[in-house]
Amino acid sequence: MDILYRKLADELASLINAGGFQSGDRLPGVRNQAQLRGLSIATVITAYRQLEDWGLLEVRNRSGFYVKAKPAVAAAPPRIVVTTMRPAPVTGQDMVLQLIKAANDPAVVQLGAAVPAAEFLPTRAIEQALTKAARQYRVRTANYEFSPGAPELRRHLSRRLADAGCAVHPDNLVITNGCQEALTLALRAVTSPGDVVAIESPTFYGLLQVIESLGLEALEIPTNPHSGMSLEALELALSRWPVKACVVTPNFSNPLGCLMPDAHKQKLVAMLKARDIPLIEDDIYGDLSFSHARPSLLKGLDDNVILCSSISKTLSPGLRVGWIAPGRYQDKVEYMKYVLNLATTTIPQLAVTELLENGQYERHLRRVRGDYAQAVTRMTEAVIHYFPEGTKISRPEGGFVIWLELPGDVDSFALARKALAQGISIAPGPIFSASQKYRQFTRLSCACVWSSRIERALVSLAGLL
Incomplete structure (x- = not known):
């Protein structure tokens, strides 16, 4: 069995690394894989467990084995903005109302409000x-x-x-x-x-x-x-x-x-x-x-x-x-x-x-955690690919949002207004600060189903930058 399970594990690892299976894809069930290859169920399970040990698969209880989301391409994290700490009244929250209204508009690409798309919900x-x-x-x-x-x-x-x-x-x-x-x-x-x-x-x-x-x-x-x-x-x-x-x-x-x-x-x-x-x-x-x-x-x-x-x-x-x-x-x-x-x-x-x-x-959580990890990874990779060099990106360990520091002298309020005019909603950095700091920052929600429409929206944002 040792040789058989290792052979199967190596073959599947090669397929995953070559893109034959994408992050979040479910591998064939253990019984189906065993029948397809003429192997015992124990051999297939051992091979899958080996892939799990290599960090290529994850198990979702009562659901099966899934290709684990790959770590995003390395990018520098956003800097910590340190200014004089002084109590202050909250200002500049009027932009939020536009953001919330956009979340209910199906014609707008939703990258602003941290609201999960229906496909992520049971x-x-x-x-x-x-x-x-x-x-x-x-x-x-x-x-x-x-x-x-x-x-x-x-x-x-x-x-x-x-x-x-x-x-x-x-x-x-x-x-x-x-x-x-x-x-x-x-x-x-x-x-x-x-x-x-x-x-x-x-x-x-x-x-x-x-x-x-x-x-x-x-x-x-x-x-x-x-x-x-x-x-x-x-x-x-x-x-x-x-x-x-x-x-x-x-x-x-x-x-x-x-x-x-x-x-x-x-x-x-x-x-x-x-x-x-x-x-x-x-x-x-x-x-x-x-x-x-x-x-x-x-x-x-x-x-x-x-x-x-x-x-x-x-x-x-x-x-x-x-x-x-x-x-x-x-x-x-x-x-x-x-x-x-x-x-x-x-x-x-x-x-x-x-x-x-x-x-x-609980069953929903076991599924959606992996879905969000995959969504964050995919969005991060797209931002690195399309956005200008020097864009810095957070590396969240949970949730479904990413925080970007934009290169150059960018005003994210102005960017958000221009993006909304093109049917794209983003959350500009200053609304996350009582004193409207973070003008060069923005937040993107990754809780959206990946599609050519989402990809085109990111390309448009990159063009605005």
Whole structure:
């Protein structure tokens, strides 16, 4: 068997390396391969395992063996922009409305908003779960599911958090209308208008809008594309300014896609705990690791961390189901949730419960992680191929966005306007900064089905540059 399995492994490796199988392609099933080649099933499995050891294949449970996404061609990462750290009101977010409107226009190539294309979502399973919820709970779905939300959903979320090393009782979770509302509730619970909030820089523009709407001031902390928020810079900022809260996305931040090392997470939690400064954790991309290993949570290190998340990036943005684990602010958050909008819609909560209960959510994650890794790799390779020399690109370890530093004296606001005139939506760098830094930067969403239309859009962007 040794010679046979090695011969098959070498042959398939040559085919993969020569492009006979592309990243994300599924290899023939073990039984089919065995019958086709007159080999035993054990021989084929051993050959596939050898290819996995060589880093050419990955296994997706109950789905088969797939060609692993190749690492993108090496490109220099974007630089860390360091400026004088000073609290400031949020400005320049008007461009975001154009970006969001473009996301709903089928005539526009969607590279701006971080919204997954329908092909990346389990739409059929969602449809079935919604139908089942409507039939099974006819009376219940017609009524409010008052805060803290559907108990069965909170139980399933609690189990998932426990699997990630984070003990949160179901009674200590509050269901929200997505992660945006969870972040709003968290900041409202721990701050008052005029307070200073430390944030990553660059950061998700939705957080900046929340900060602006609450009358807070943002203190931008330089963030490393590989390891996350600079703790040295944060420590300096804490010694100079009356910071009332800190918001971070330690697992695959948006737009950088960086993963904060565990030692870094421990130091961050300890630093803020020592000063009794509330730490708000946005974990919306935490389930989308390219390595299939679910990274640790800050909440698992200290129960007083306020955890916010949702299924908007993993399962469906349209269901609008998120959650918050508010720790000692539980009563305050529940009351504010009630005052804000009474309740989160009942049917989506029960549909998400069904998807968690029947295993559909986990099966979807096993598939889509590889899909996003492949999509990011393909987009990165295309940018390197078409964009001008000197373009710098982030190397995300999860999620589905890439952060570009453009060469020369480029104004990404002007680029975004010209691109939109040509039917292409991108996210200009300044909207990821409270003070409109990052004029030479832009973010691209890779959660789109690759096609000649996408490729032509990148060629057009390169032409504009």
